Amino acid sequence: MLAPYLLSLPGGLWLVVLFLVPLIVMLSLSLQRCNPGTGACVMTWHWAEFSQQVSLYHAQFLNSFYFAGAATLIDLVVSFPIAYWIAFHGGNKKNFFLLMLLVPFFVSFVIRTIVWEFILSDHGVFLGTLKNAHLLPQSFHVLATGYAVIAGLAYNYLPFTALPLYVAIERIDKRVLDAAYDLYAARRSAFAKVILPLTVPGLFAAFLLTFIPALGDYVNQQVLGGTGDTMIGSVIQDQFLTQLDYAGGSALSAVLLAIALIGIFAYARLLGSRTIEEYL
């Protein structure tokens, strides 16, 4: 009788205390005024904090949207063929291929990003050789531009896109494809008219599951980017750890979370509330 509640008690309690409660605290901190030196925060119901922070840093929000969006689109395009191939033609080696997709996670993401900084460096292995062969001008550089940030984000978040896509494509009943062929469908139209529409919910899920985490990323930009690329995650981190402005940082964090929630609810409205959870 009590079984489900007892089983879910430890997990539920941990998540409530260390996930939901901090979110409420974050909302509360947003409304306070904090003193960087003493660390004192006083509740002043400062609702204007949200609009103040957003107006100060709206450019960084836009940067985050742009970089995360571009990286996610790239990831979607890049992951779809591989997800399709593993799902339809992976056979009994599916687990192995999925594992290969997850392999980068075994190395710290800071190290991965640093190595990308090296690979993309102005006179490094890749660009240096091209420059020596006079295929590129000497002043050409990828690092310290927005492109490097997008490349880094796309790399680090690829598994976040590929795995939900794989789940989505794997669910498609292969017999549907056979039926299409039986009805004289050419390969291209079978793909475009049968497979693709069936993967649309999966595409949206993969988009959300990549875009939202990438929105809050800042390490890629700090290691690979230059001036004018700052993402909102960088500002939040700076406020919490360097400026010691807990109120401002919490307000920005709350706005970021609100954006994420809007995306999720939009998905739920359009495509049904339960489906996105199935793609995890």
Next chain:
Amino acid sequence: MTERNSSEPNESAIDPSIWRGLTQPRLSRRQLLSSAGAGAGALGLAGILSACGVKGVTATSGKVKPGSAGSASWWAKQKPTKTVNFANWPYYIDVLKGKHLSLEHLAATTGITVNYTEPINNNIPFYAKIRPSLAAKQSTGYDIIVMTNNSPALGYLIDFGWLTPLDQAAMTNFYKYAGPLVKNPAWDPGNKHTMAWQSGWTAIGYNSSVIKNPGTSVGILFDRKYAGKVGMMSDPQELGSVGLLAIGVEPATSTESDWAKAAKKLNQQKSDGIVRAYYDQDYITHLKNGDTVVSQAWSGDIFQADLNSKYRDLHLLIPSEGGMFWTDNMCIPMYSQNPRSAMTVMDYFYQPQIEAVVEYYNDYVCPVPDAKQVLLHPTGWAKTALKEMYPEIQLATSVTADAPTVFPTQQYVKNSRSYYQYKSQEELTAWNNLFVPITQGA
């Protein structure tokens, strides 16, 4: 770094009324509502949200009450202990294949083992890490920490009474050997709380193979010739100060309108695409691999880079407008477990013999001028230690001794500029509001 009048050394520079206003609770909406008899439902959420407050700290007057930590009677009761936990910045002490010769000698002569760690990469984030323990009146786990004078963090620590006042009687080596630049400094008159570890300049580093004629002005950082290849520092104190130098203003005596003009110049520099990026300590990596050809730089880093044949082209330029002179200071946080031994360790480093060995590795500005003689004519333990380190450093000790960036000449002292001392939290906030968006800006 907070301003102090020499006549009233104990007055807190940050007005107590400011602290009071910021730390005492105001009448919250909850209290208003409850007195007006508002509905319980509205109180519920309001109650939850307003229950989350963060206790803060009020500034002390700076006076040391007799019997309290740091007073003479308190120091008399402190016993020596066997261990000292020393937190410092990275690459700031002599190291040879993972060993620290100066610390080994310390253990041999005094029996104190130093647990030396390098957790400090940035003043304020480190301050943020130790503040909770200090506010809770608990040990931070460190007995000696090193804070820079140009950072608000040192000011906060002093103002809130979170640094143990030093035992002046135990500072024999210090008072005998400390140089004029670090004795009785502006940010800590009478060396009540700090003893300098090293000093340095924030000036300009440039690649001489690319820039043949750097000139003598700080304007080289703003030169369009090097657009996209200029490195600037992300620290708002460093960035703002160089901006002030660039518009011909002395940072120490600047006003808020000067700051606005400096910010305008820096914003212009950014929008003109001159800056490649705003760096922390990693500016040196980018100078080394050619991403930047000229950058704001710390004197010791350039010196160390120069030692490596691959980076011999990197040179330091202290512009005619001046180089910002900063000092990293050893201090003892409150509630330390080993204060007596910490004093011994701090004073130990003021022996010329010891500083010579440390300086041979560090190449920053030495707080002990007599170490120069030791480097020129090493004797005793220093001679053995320097000889042991030679294969790794590959530099004659006389080079270190003669370097004006290590033992400053009059000319270099003349070119040194001090940072601005904030008189209140508001001033600091105003400064940061001008310069932080430049580095964090999109």
Next chain:
Amino acid sequence: MSAAIGTVTEQAAIRQARQRRPASKRWTRFLLPAYSWLIIAYLVLPIAVMIMYSFNKVTSGLQQVSFAWNGFTTQWYQQWSNVPGLTSAFWLSIRLAVASTLLATVIGTLLALALVRYRPPRFRGKTFVEQVIFLNIAAPEIVLGASLLGLFVTISMVRGFATLLLAHVAFSIAYVAITVRARLAGFDRSLEEAAHDLYANAWTTFRKITLPLIMPGVLAGALMAFAISIDDFVTSNFVSGNSTPFPVWVYGATRIGIPPQVFVFGSAIFSFGILCAIASIVVSRRKA
């Protein structure tokens, strides 16, 4: 006659349909696999570079990673403990990952069991739990880290190993739960019922029947929890306080220059992870 013509056209149609299929082999045999392997190579590239440069010599001066190839050496593997701060950061991360994995796996598995077996109205609040899990995974990590720091600051809890552990378990539970839940989907309850019929009590049933059967899924969840704990930077950076986990140390070191030992440790963690993953595949193959 119409019947004959019908048969002929029918057979021609079948032949045509069959002929259409082989054309697809160009895609499935060559292009798609080649593309997929290319992507996998791209994913693995930085790791290969890291492993390669852990064997790189360093020119004189500071012992930092040099990105030019200077020659092969195994000295960094021999001197792996030469950077004291790094070594202690590494062990801290290992201890943290092990502790966090143990806790998160147990808690997450229990949660997964609850989610798979029971439905509303028997399990009221199931939807809520699922949504919380989803939100935990989908939310940007910086929000998780910043909110946890806000909580610890508010209750004046000193940040250190304890806060790190609390945070790591908090974000691992959801991943373990969904991984185990996915593997539990095909679990056959009739085996448990049979055990019950044979007078086994709930604990014995769990220990002797359920647990061995779900073990592959639980191991997969544990592996997931270990990987995300040892890899985590953003949340750890916020709540680590005085302690320094491995990724936080590395990030701090990038500001000055990374010692080659970083790559040694990175390669070690990577190899360990690969071994575990291969082991888990082998184990699950045997059980299948």
